[in-house]
Amino acid sequence: MIPFALAAALALCAPAAQTSSITLTFDTDVDTGAIMVALYDQATYTGGQPVRAVRIDVAAGERAAIFEGLPTGDYAVKAFHDVNGNGRMDANPFGMPTEPYAFSNNAVGNMGPAGWDRARFSVDGATAQTIRIR
Amino acid sequence: MTPSRRHFLMGAAALSAAVATPEKVRAAIAREVAAPWALATADLEGDIAPRALRLIHGRAPSGLEGVLFRNGPGKFRRPGGNATHWFDGDGLMRSFTLSDGDVTLAARFADTPKRRTETELDAVVTPGFGTPGDSRARIGSNDDANAANTAVMVTGDKVWALWEGGSPLAMDAATLATETFVTLRPDLKGMPFQAHPRFAPDGTIWNVGTNGDQVIVWHLQASGALIDARVLTLPRASYLHDFTATDRHLIFVLQPWVFDRAGMPFSTQFSWKPELGTQVLVVDKTDLTRTRLYELETFSFFHLGDAWAEVDGTIRFDVAANVDNTFAVEGARVLVAGRGVVPGEPSMLKLVTLHPNGRADLTSSGVTAEFPKGDPRRAGLERSLTVHVAGERGGRPLPNGLAVQDWKTGRSHAFSFGDDQIMEEAVFVPKPGTSAERDAWLVAPSINLAEGVTELHVFDAAAVEGGPVATWRADVALPAGFHGAWKG
Numbered sequence: 049m050i051p052f053a054l055a056a057a058l059a060l061c062a063p064a065a066q067t068s069s070i071t072l073t074f075d076t077d078v079d080t081g082a083i084m085v086a087l088y089d090q091a092t093y094t095g096g097q098p099v100r101a102v103r104i105d106v107a108a109g110e111r112a113a114i115f116e117g118l119p120t121g122d123y124a125v126k127a128f129h130d131v132n133g134n135g136r137m138d139a140n141p142f143g144m145p146t147e148p149y150a151f152s153n154n155a156v157g158n159m160g161p162a163g164w165d166r167a168r169f170s171v172d173g174a175t176a177q178t179i180r181i182r
Numbered sequence: 183m184t185p186s187r188r189h190f191l192m193g194a195a196a197l198s199a200a201v202a203t204p205e206k207v208r209a210a211i212a213r214e215v216a217a218p219w220a221l222a223t224a225d226l227e228g229d230i231a232p233r234a235l236r237l238i239h240g241r242a243p244s245g246l247e248g249v250l251f252r253n254g255p256g257k258f259r260r261p262g263g264n265a266t267h268w269f270d271g272d273g274l275m276r277s278f279t280l281s282d283g284d285v286t287l288a289a290r291f292a293d294t295p296k297r298r299t300e301t302e303l304d305a306v307v308t309p310g311f312g313t314p315g316d317s318r319a320r321i322g323s324n325d326d327a328n329a330a331n332t333a334v335m336v337t338g339d340k341v342w343a344l345w346e347g348g349s350p351l352a353m354d355a356a357t358l359a360t361e362t363f364v365t366l367r368p369d370l371k372g373m374p375f376q377a378h379p380r381f382a383p384d385g386t387i388w389n390v391g392t393n394g395d396q397v398i399v400w401h402l403q404a405s406g407a408l409i410d411a412r413v414l415t416l417p418r419a420s421y422l423h424d425f426t427a428t429d430r431h432l433i434f435v436l437q438p439w440v441f442d443r444a445g446m447p448f449s450t451q452f453s454w455k456p457e458l459g460t461q462v463l464v465v466d467k468t469d470l471t472r473t474r475l476y477e478l479e480t481f482s483f484f485h486l487g488d489a490w491a492e493v494d495g496t497i498r499f500d501v502a503a504n505v506d507n508t509f510a511v512e513g514a515r516v517l518v519a520g521r522g523v524v525p526g527e528p529s530m531l532k533l534v535t536l537h538p539n540g541r542a543d544l545t546s547s548g549v550t551a552e553f554p555k556g557d558p559r560r561a562g563l564e565r566s567l568t569v570h571v572a573g574e575r576g577g578r579p580l581p582n583g584l585a586v587q588d589w590k591t592g593r594s595h596a597f598s599f600g601d602d603q604i605m606e607e608a609v610f611v612p613k614p615g616t617s618a619e620r621d622a623w624l625v626a627p628s629i630n631l632a633e634g635v636t637e638l639h640v641f642d643a644a645a646v647e648g649g650p651v652a653t654w655r656a657d658v659a660l661p662a663g664f665h666g667a668w669k670g
Contacts, residue, residue, distance in 0.1 A: 131368075138369065141413045142393040144323060146371040156320035159309075159446070 069116040071176040072125060074104065077148070081133040082106055083181060085113045086126045093124050093164045107133070124167035125152035129181050150181040219580050220520035221629050222604050222662040226256040226274060229358075230289035235278075235638060235654035242283035242652050243623060243640055245614045248670040249355070250278040250625050250638070251341050252606070253334040254663030256291060258518050262305025267312025267447070268514035272297045273331030273343050273351075275358050276660060278627065278638050285638055285654040292330035292343045292351055293360035295320070309446035312515055323372055324348045325363050333377035333665035335387075337406035341667070344377040346391070346423060347448070355669065366400065366408040373398050373411070377665060380427040380488065381561045388427050388467070390434075394441055395419040399432065399470060412470050418461060421452045421507075426486040426499045427467070429562040433489050433499065435534075436461040437482050439507050454507050456480040462534065462542060464497065476542035478534065482507045487554040490564040495538035500568050500587070502529035502552045503544070517579060524579035528552075531570055531587055547587050549594045550574050553607035553665070557619045566590035567619050569643065571605045571626075573598050580662065581605045584624060586646045595646045602632040609668045610643065620644035623651075625668065629659055636660045 074083050082105050086098035102113045106129070128137045128149040138146045152169055155162035169177065255271025258264055265271050273292035278285055291297060296308045299320050308327050309315030321327050330343035330351040342350035342364060349363040349372060365371045374391030379402075381387055386409065387402040395416045401409040416422075416434060419441035426433045438458035441451055459480050466472035481503040489499035504510075509526025516524045531551035536542050551570040566589050571581035573596075583598035583605055599605065608626035616622075622643040630637050636659050639650035 140370055140373050141398065142373060142396065144372045146369055149322075156322040156326065158317060158319045159321045162322070 066117050066119060067173070068118045068120045068171045069114060069174050070118065070123065070125075070171055071112060071114050071174070072127075072152075073112045073176070073178045074106075074127070074129075074150075075178055075180045075182075076106060076111065076129060077182045078106075078129070078131055080107050081129060081131040083113075083127055083129045087115055088124050088126070090122060090124075090164060090168070093167070098126075099123075118171055120172045121170075122168045123152070123171050124164055124169065125177075125179070126161065126167075127151075127179065127181060148181045150179045152177060152179065154180055215521060217521050218601070218631055219517075219578070219604060221631060221634065221659050222580055223255075223258060223268060223271070223518050223520055224659065224661050225259050226289070226291075226661060229291060230276075230287065230658060230660070232286050232288040233657070235285040235287055235656050237283075237285075237652065238637075238655045239653035240640075240651045242280070243642075246280055246611065246623055246625075246640060247282075248280055248611065248668055250280070250609060250627075250666055250668055251334045251336065251355070252276045252278070252627065252663040252666035253331060253343055254661065254665070255329070255331045256289070256661055258306070260300060260303075260305050262303060263307060263316065264518070265306045265310065265313045266515055266518060267310060267449075268517045269331070270306075270308075270310030270313040270329060270447075271331060271518075271661070272300075273329050273345070274660070274663070275334065275341065275343055275353055276627075276663060277355075277358060278625075280625075287636070287638075287656050287658075288358060289660060290353070290358035290360075292353065294328055294330050294351065295326045296329055299326075309448070311448045312511065314447050324374070325372060328363070331664070334667045335379050336667050336669045337404070340406070341669075342375075342406070344375065344379075346376040347374050348372065350375050364406070366402070367411065370398070370408075370411055375400060376423070376425075378424040378485070380425070381558065382427065382467075383429050383562050388432060390422075390425050390432075392416075392422050397422075397434070399465075414465065414470055417463060417475060418458075421449075423484045424486050426489040427562055428489045428491040428497060430467055430491055431489070431497065432465040432467060432470075433486075433497070434463040434465070435483060435486060435501065436463060438480055439482055439510075449511055452507075454482075456506065462536060464536065474540070476536050476540065478542050478544055481505065481532075481544070482510065483529070484510070485552060485554055487568050488556045488561045488565070490560075490562060492564060497536040498533060498589075500531055500533050500554050500589075501544075502554055502570065503532045503546075504529045513579065523577065526579075527576065528574035531568065533589055547592075547594060549585060549587065549596070550581075551585070551587070552581060555608060555610050557610050557612065557622060558668075559612055559617065560619065565619055567643065569608050569610055569624050569646075571607060572596055573605065584608055584626060584641060584646055586624075586643060597641070597646050597649050599628065602630060603637075604629040604631065604662055606663055607665055608641070609666050611668050611670070626666075627660075627663070629662060630655070634659050
């Protein structure tokens, strides 16, 4: 019975778990540079490496990122718009970001990056979000 | 049990502690009943559509045409939580338009991210100068906490609502509609642009913004376009609300209220260390690396007058000097509570003199004062007159009149409305076709507490003692504003 149950569980869950996807569309103010998008799960959101990352070539007209084949679960996104294409997130002389950044759910933090509780969203099947990055 | 003497004494002591004395009753009433000055920090629930004011005294001065813009906090309280400090209410931009002898009043709230968030949540949640805020705050950048509530600068057909921790907020000068935060250069986005820009004789504008001991020095065209911006390191990380300037120098008064620790609200970052004294840093406008440091006795301050340099190199400017930061921390909190006794002493108008030999001294006018302003024709140049609000004293926390200090004669020329009025900052408006310092009007609103309405007054700078030459009355009371600017 145990092998059967395991097989059944795998049959029921595993294929479904790998079919989720996220489509992120970014609403920008400027048409230059690129948007760097990082996708996290709860374990990696604070200080870890993203589970996926992608570069959206805004200058070439791209505005969307698609992450496919994701396990069903909760995710959150951090993104910044490298407007001048210098490969980093620029800051003013007092250290505050001067290039647009955003989080999933269009979440805003509280004197820091938006926390997992504000940025998390559930992914089960095909999921889409529009993120304002200004 | 037989009551012993000891039991009796203990019981008597307990009884006397429980029974209210007349002093306690009076104190309790003072705490519970709205203070007579409470209109100064009352909430305005919405914008004020343009409306005519009624002339109730005197005659409209011929030739006085223009707009007095004023900014100040207009709403502090929401069902889910309040701003608890006078400096943290939502910015309310007001315009008093003087045209053909008539006055029209309008007022609109600055439509900031802070106000939008707090309207949605029905709670004040954003930390500020003295308001702690809470975990519901949404602050992705300093401008998300920008109350746009402190001062106003006119640039062309815009007015910029200023707040010391963030960007100017552009509003349409005609409609007071909010536009956008101003970024003077992309790499300087979000750099603070404080509430007290200084206007130079060459027509350009200087301003500053601070972060610890770092200060950005802004230099702008009159149009608001950026000429240059540089970052300096100050010798001390003081709380700095205002700086001043001569035609050749920038002047930073470094009070002994110094950065001590990170945290919010902002004012908790600073500690009052009177043993440090007050320093004055003078910086050459043409070479920001050329500086000179002066030492003065301890005082605290928010506001300075325009400075000037004399032929021999002596530099002078006025300051509304206080003995310590009690009002800034505690007094401004009680003002929003709207009841009780406001702690802190009134500030006193004093003249700082920086001598060429490196010595500095402080001369008191002996007059209580705030919001010192001078003739705009002489900004950065030698002058003798300073207009300021006056009449503030212990037990009555806000000013009730206006005064002109003549530093040449040492005389103060004052007018008091009495305690039925709260006087607001006056702007100095030159009379057309004149050049003498006294040839000016002083234009300022007040809150008439007896009538429960806002009034607008025009004084003749040469005869302040005689009271206003004209007064118009609104049918609404606006909470007290902080700072204004005149657009002729």
